[in-house]
Amino acid sequence: MARMAETQSLFGDPDPPPPPPAEPAALYADLVFDRPLEVPYTYSVPASLAGDVAVGKRIIAPLGAKPDRGWCVAVRTEAPDRPCKPIIRVLDPEPLVDGHLLDLTRWMSRYYLCGWGQVLQAVVPAGVRRKAEGPPPRASWLVPTPTDDLPAEPPKLTPRQSEVLEHLRMSPAGMETSALLAAMGCSSSVVDGIVTRGFARKVVRPEAAESPSSPMARAHPLTPEQSEVLSRLEPSLTGDDFAPFLLLGVTGSGKTEVYMSAIEKVVARGRQALVLVPEISLTPQTEARFAERFTSVAVLHSHLSESERQNRWRKVAAGRAQVVIGARSAVFAPAPNLGLIVVDEEHEPSFKQESTPRYHGRDVAVMRASLLRIPAILGSATPSLESWFNAARGVYTRLDLTRRVEDRPLPRVEVLDMRHPPARVPPGRALSDPLVHALKHALRAGGQAILFLNRRGYSPFVVCPGCGETATCRFCDLSLTFHRERNILMCHHCGFHQPPSDECPACRKTTVRYQGLGTEKVHEELQRHLPGAVIRRMDSDTMGKPGSHAQTLEAFRNRLVQVLLGTQMVAKGLDFPGVTLVGVIQADAALHMPDFRASERTFQLLTQVAGRCGRGESPGRVIVQTLNPEHDAVALAARHDFLAFSRGEMEQREMLGYPPFQRMIRIIIRARDEKAADDYASRFAGACRLAHESAEPKRPIKLLGPAVAPVARLNDYHRRHLLILSPDSRHLHSVARAALASCRPDGGAEIAVDVDPGNML
Ligand code: ADP
Ligand code: ZN
Numbered sequence: 001m002a003r004m005a006e007t008q009s010l011f012g013d014p015d016p017p018p019p020p021p022a023e024p025a026a027l028y029a030d031l032v033f034d035r036p037l038e039v040p041y042t043y044s045v046p047a048s049l050a051g052d053v054a055v056g057k058r059i060i061a062p063l064g065a066k067p068d069r070g071w072c073v074a075v076r077t078e079a080p081d082r083p084c085k086p087i088i089r090v091l092d093p094e095p096l097v098d099g100h101l102l103d104l105t106r107w108m109s110r111y112y113l114c115g116w117g118q119v120l121q122a123v124v125p126a127g128v129r130r131k132a133e134g135p136p137p138r139a140s141w142l143v144p145t146p147t148d149d150l151p152a153e154p155p156k157l158t159p160r161q162s163e164v165l166e167h168l169r170m171s172p173a174g175m176e177t178s179a180l181l182a183a184m185g186c187s188s189s190v191v192d193g194i195v196t197r198g199f200a201r202k203v204v205r206p207e208a209a210e211s212p213s214s215p216m217a218r219a220h221p222l223t224p225e226q227s228e229v230l231s232r233l234e235p236s237l238t239g240d241d242f243a244p245f246l247l248l249g250v251t252g253s254g255k256t257e258v259y260m261s262a263i264e265k266v267v268a269r270g271r272q273a274l275v276l277v278p279e280i281s282l283t284p285q286t287e288a289r290f291a292e293r294f295t296s297v298a299v300l301h302s303h304l305s306e307s308e309r310q311n312r313w314r315k316v317a318a319g320r321a322q323v324v325i326g327a328r329s330a331v332f333a334p335a336p337n338l339g340l341i342v343v344d345e346e347h348e349p350s351f352k353q354e355s356t357p358r359y360h361g362r363d364v365a366v367m368r369a370s371l372l373r374i375p376a377i378l379g380s381a382t383p384s385l386e387s388w389f390n391a392a393r394g395v396y397t398r399l400d401l402t403r404r405v406e407d408r409p410l411p412r413v414e415v416l417d418m419r420h421p422p423a424r425v426p427p428g429r430a431l432s433d434p435l436v437h438a439l440k441h442a443l444r445a446g447g448q449a450i451l452f453l454n455r456r457g458y459s460p461f462v463v464c465p466g467c468g469e470t471a472t473c474r475f476c477d478l479s480l481t482f483h484r485e486r487n488i489l490m491c492h493h494c495g496f497h498q499p500p501s502d503e504c505p506a507c508r509k510t511t512v513r514y515q516g517l518g519t520e521k522v523h524e525e526l527q528r529h530l531p532g533a534v535i536r537r538m539d540s541d542t543m544g545k546p547g548s549h550a551q552t553l554e555a556f557r558n559r560l561v562q563v564l565l566g567t568q569m570v571a572k573g574l575d576f577p578g579v580t581l582v583g584v585i586q587a588d589a590a591l592h593m594p595d596f597r598a599s600e601r602t603f604q605l606l607t608q609v610a611g612r613c614g615r616g617e618s619p620g621r622v623i624v625q626t627l628n629p630e631h632d633a634v635a636l637a638a639r640h641d642f643l644a645f646s647r648g649e650m651e652q653r654e655m656l657g658y659p660p661f662q663r664m665i666r667i668i669i670r671a672r673d674e675k676a677a678d679d680y681a682s683r684f685a686g687a688c689r690l691a692h693e694s695a696e697p698k699r700p701i702k703l704l705g706p707a708v709a710p711v712a713r714l715n716d717y718h719r720r721h722l723l724i725l726s727p728d729s730r731h732l733h734s735v736a737r738a739a740l741a742s743c744r745p746d747g748g749a750e751i752a753v754d755v756d757p758g759n760m761l
Contacts, residue, residue, distance in 0.1 A: 027077060029053050029087055031061055031070030032117035036356075038741075040073055040116070042080045043087045053087070056095025056102065058129070061087040071120045073102055096124050101332065104368050112357050113665075113736060113753045119357045123332040127306035128313045142191065143174035144200045155197040160186065165194050167554060170288060174203070178308045183284060185547025219261060219293065220405075226254055229399045230261050236375040237265040237340065244366055246346075246391040247379040249401030250410060250640060251611025252575075255379045256286075258401070259342045260293050262377065267294065267322045271339025276361055278348040279327040280572050284550050285557075290323055300326030300333060303546040328353060328361035331368065339374055341365045345572065346378035346387055347604055352758035360756055362387075381611060381642065382604040385653065386756075388646050389660035411582070411613040411620035413638035417629045428515075430522045435583050435623050436529050443533055443562050447580030447618065451522070451565040452609045454589050456539040457481035458521045459514035462489060464504035471505065471512070474498075477713040482514050483541070484521070494715050522585060523565055530563065538566030571609045577616025584609055587626035587634050594710045595760040596658045599633040603645050606637035657702060659756070662725040665736050666757035668709065670717035671749040680749035681706035681720035684739060688724060691738035699731035710761045717750075 027050050030040035043061045045053050053059065053075055060067050062085050069091065097105070097120065105123055109116035144165065157165065164184045168175055175183075177191060184190075194200050222230065229247065236243035249255040263273040277286060282301040290297045298312045298321035316324050317334040324333045328351050331341075343351070343362045351361035362378060369376035378387055378396070391398040404410060416423035416432055423432040430453070431439075442449050459482040462471040471480045473491035480489035482500060490497040502511050523537050536542075536552050543549045549569065555561045559578055564570050584606060591602050606624065614620025626634050636645040654661045667684060671677035685706050692701050702725040709719035726732040736753065745751050 026079060027053065027075060028080060028084070029059060029061075029072050030074040030076075031059055031087075032073050032115065032120065033063055033068055033070045034115070034117045034121040036115045036118060038115070041070070042082075042084050044084050045075075046086050049087060049090055052090040052093075054095055055099065056097045058091040058096065059087050060089040060091060061085065071097075071117055073106070073116065096128060098334065098336075100371060101334065103371055104332075104364070107367055107371075108357055108359055108364060111733070112359050112755050113733070113740065114357045119359075122329070122353075122357050125306075125309050125313060125329075127308075127310035130306070130310075140177040141174045141203045142168060142177050142180060142195070142200045143203055144169045144172060145198060146172070150198065154199070157194065157197060157199070158190075160190055161193050161197075161199075163551065163554075164190050165199050166558075167284070167550070168194075168200060170284060171291070176308075177202070178305060182303050182305065182308070183547050183550050185545040185551075219264075220254075220257060222257065222261065223254065223403075223405055225401050225403060226258050226261070226405075229258050229401060232397070232399055233258075233262050233375065233377070234265070237262055238269070240373055241375075242370040242373045243375040244369065244390075244396045245375065245377045245399055246383055246387050246396040247377055247399045247401065248383055248391075248642065249379060249381060250404060251381045251608065252404040252408060252410075252615050253381075253401035254405045255344065255401065256289060257405075259344065259377065259379070260290065262340060262342070262375075263294070263323055266339030269339060271337050272316075272319065272321060272335040273323050273340040273342065274330065274333055274335060274338060274365075275323060275325045275342045275344065276331055276351070276365055277325065277327065277344045278350045278572065280350070280569060281345065282325070282327060283553055283574075285553070285575065286325065290325060294322045296321050297323045297325060298333075300324065300330045302327065331361045331364050338368075338372055341369045341374065341376045343376070343378045345380055347380045347382055347384040348572075349601070349758050352756075354759060356752070358752075358754050358757075360758070363756070382607045383642075383646075385600060385646060385649060386660045389650070408614060409619055410640050411610055411622045413610050413622040413624060413640075415629045415634060415638050416623060416625045418625050418627050423625065430517045430525050430585050431529065431583075432625055435625060438581055438621060438623055439526075439530060439563070439583070442581035442621070443530065445580070445618075448556065448559065448561075448576065448578040449563045449581040449583065450570050450574075450576075450579055450609070450612050451526070451563060451583045451585060452567075452571050453517060453519055453522055453565070453585040454567050454571075454605070455481075455516070455518045455586075456492075456520070456541050456567055457490065457518035458484040460516040460518055461514070462500070462512050463515050464507060464510055464512050466504060466510035467507040469504060469506035475713070475716040477711050481518060483518075485541075493711075517586065519565055519567060526563060526565060533562045534560065535563040535565060536561045538564055538569045540567070540569075543569065568605075571605055571612070574612050575615055576612070579613055579615065580618050580620050582609055582613040582620065582622045584622070584624040584626075587624045588628050588631075591628060591631065591633060593761070596653070596656070597758075597760070599631075599649060599652075602631075602633040603637050603642075603649075606634065607640065607642070610637065610640070657725060662702070662727050663729045663732050664757060665724045665732055666754040666760070667722040667724070667736075668752040668754065669706070669720045669722070669745070669749055670714070670752075671747065672717060673748055674718040676747035676749045677718040677720050678706075679747060680743075680745055680751070681722060684743050684751070685722055687739035687743035688722070688735055691735045691742070695731065695734060695738075699726060699728040701726040701731060701735060 027045040029043050029045050032040045055072055057072050058069055059072050067088055105119040108119045266273055287299050298316050319336045343365050346362050353359050366376050390396045425432050461479050473496050476491055476493050483490055488497040489500050504510050504512050519537055519539050526535050538552055556564050610622040613622050632648050669681045705722040706720045709721040
């Protein structure tokens with residue numbers, strides 16, 4: 001021993017003492033499961049599995065009587081104070097989430113009051129969970145043959161093949177075959193036909209390959225306003241701190257251009273950027289705009305096949321995508337060195353998930369940016385009042401784009417009062433004379449039109465003139481919509497349908513009347529007014545097939561379609577220079593919903609629809625049909641005046657004590673048995689009161705309800721709800737958490753907790 005010490009001192013510092021060779025330290029793993037459980041459970045790790053266990057992997061372990069699959073969120077050596085069961089098996093060879101995503105998901109489970117395991121389950125796509133292992137995939141690509149290389153008389157293609165080819169040609173460098181199939185909703189035989197006729201060739205590229213570099217499109221020279229915004233972003237893009245921005249930019253002001261220039265800065269530092277957009281805006285056009293500027297773009301949307309999603313997830317995790325674009329759940333994309341998060345159209349309700357975990361993609365994005373100490377840009381022409389409030393308090397830095405690019409004017413919006421001539425229409429008709437006149441005029445001048453009506457089907461109400469009864473769903477407290485093409489009465493919530501009958505089901509005396517307007521009916525009316533025009537309907541009835549959405553937009557872009565009539569799908573994000581007329585058929589449809597955001601939503605929708613117009617050379621014209629021309633949501637949208645609208649609306653919210661001035665948690669309770677719903681709802685309200693009273697220090701709280709939910713019955717469940725409001729988010733959470741812990745549902749009742757609810761029905 002003495003000799004050894006001597007030798008050590010010859011070589012400088014002594015080595016640390018060698019580890020005790022005998023017993024390896026016992027190992028414990030904390031697991032969370034896909035259940036609404038608050039805390040992780042600790043298990044012991046048998047020595048044989050000690051080498052496999054790691055944070056972020058899934059592990060099978062006994063939970064109650066049965067083995068279940070949990071996520072490992074911590075590994076430690078201190079023994080817990082209680083005896084624990086051993087784990088059974090480690091599922092994943094590599095962790096599926098890193099430490100950062102664990103932090104983010106833990107925050108989510110606390111903030112959204114749900115299980116950490118439930119969040120993790122939702123964060124990692126099923127395909128990734130199932131195929132955590134596998135050889136690096138090789139992807140089949142299709143490259144279109146340049147037109148110059150085709151024979152003078154190329155072989156004939158079927159119309160479907162031509163359509164698909166046309167889409168492929170938008171990416172001269174080629175597309176992954178699976179992406180093309182998904183985008184066009186076609187079978188591989190269509191593609192094979194194109195290849196055998198020489199219009200494209202198949203190549204295999206390892207997934208690792210970045211989209212082959214075509215010359216990168218040069219950016220537009222920025223407008224002075226865009227440059228100003230970019231220079232204010234610059235220090236954060238090159239710095240290392242969390243910095244949230246709210247970009248208020250009128251429609252067509254070039255927000256996307258600003259995002260891309262900002263992304264270039266972080267990509268230049270070897271970092272990645274994440275761009276969240278509403279699902280509806282994930283069009284080939286969006287993809288193409290980014291693909292023109294960046295060598296590797298990964299798009300995550302809901303139409304991807306499981307294996308495709310897994311491939312892209314892996315590409316992102318390997319840091320091979322400079323830009324990740326996706327809808328809500330892409331906020332969890334595992335980019336290893338993220339430098340910027342952008343949330344476009346940040347006000348969109350679709351960023352909020354309506355099932356557990358009920359998270360808001362925008363808010364999670366901001367939290368992720370804060371954990372990573374990077375900038376986040378939220379952009380919109382009509383910001384949510386929540387974000388606006390944050391900007392007003394200085395939590396977010398506000399940036400403005402007040403003008404459209406190239407000094408294009410914002411479209412003139414004409415508000416038509418449908419209560420009086422000349423706009424008044426007889427019952428059952430949708431289009432006023434001035435709107436029809438404008439349509440004819442626009443088409444004659446070679447323009448295109450977008451018409452918006454947020455209701456699909458033919459007639460939303462089937463009413464008996466004798467007894468006044470309305471046809472309602474057997475399972476929901478909602479009226480049935482008549483769909484003429486399918487000849488059914490359908491519930492838009494649960495899908496229940498029945499054949500229509502002329503006789504009133506209640507009194508059996510009279511013939512029912514079909515009331516109200518749906519897109520199907522307006523389509524008919526349009527065809528009568530515009531014989532010869534090509535009119536396409538775009539709603540979830542006509543756009544059921546994957547790819548049909550992209551196809552319709554493509555046809556519209558190529559001016560094969562003159563009039564696009566549709567629901568929300570036509571309202572948002574579209575950028576078509578040929579559109580010279582936008583018509584809103586019923587501006588009031590959502591104005592009187594029992595929802596404190598009814599005005600805000602109406603204002604946003606009208607502003608967005610109007611913004612689809614006049615994006616080309618010719619100025620646009622917008623016509624809004626309404627029964628409430630004086631309402632702020634209508635009148636101020638017509639003037640594109642977000643500032644005035646937000647001022648008035650904020651005053652209202654503050655007076656009424658609604659968000660963003662107060663934070664809100666909505667508790668929804670449902671049960672098959674009405675009494676069970678009532679009982680549990682009142683017990684839960686009692687538990688909230690008790691939790692509030694025993695809390696120290698005292699903070700204000702307001703409890704509204706329990707009450708029958710605006711939609712009293714859904715999917716054959718009776719529904720009650722309860723709103724808890726407080727200006728103090730922490731107090732609000734602790735009251736709800738205590739009530740949840742002390743008052744478990746019983747008697748068949750179920751509970752859903754919705755923090756920062758978006759849907760009030
Ligand atoms: P927004 O997202 O604010 O509605 P976009 O980014 O879609 O606006 O821009 C609207 C249109 O203006 C697009 O066709 C875009 O290519 C074009 N554009 C954006 N910035 C510029 C610029 N600096 N110069 C010329 N055109 C621009
Ligand atoms: Zn129903």
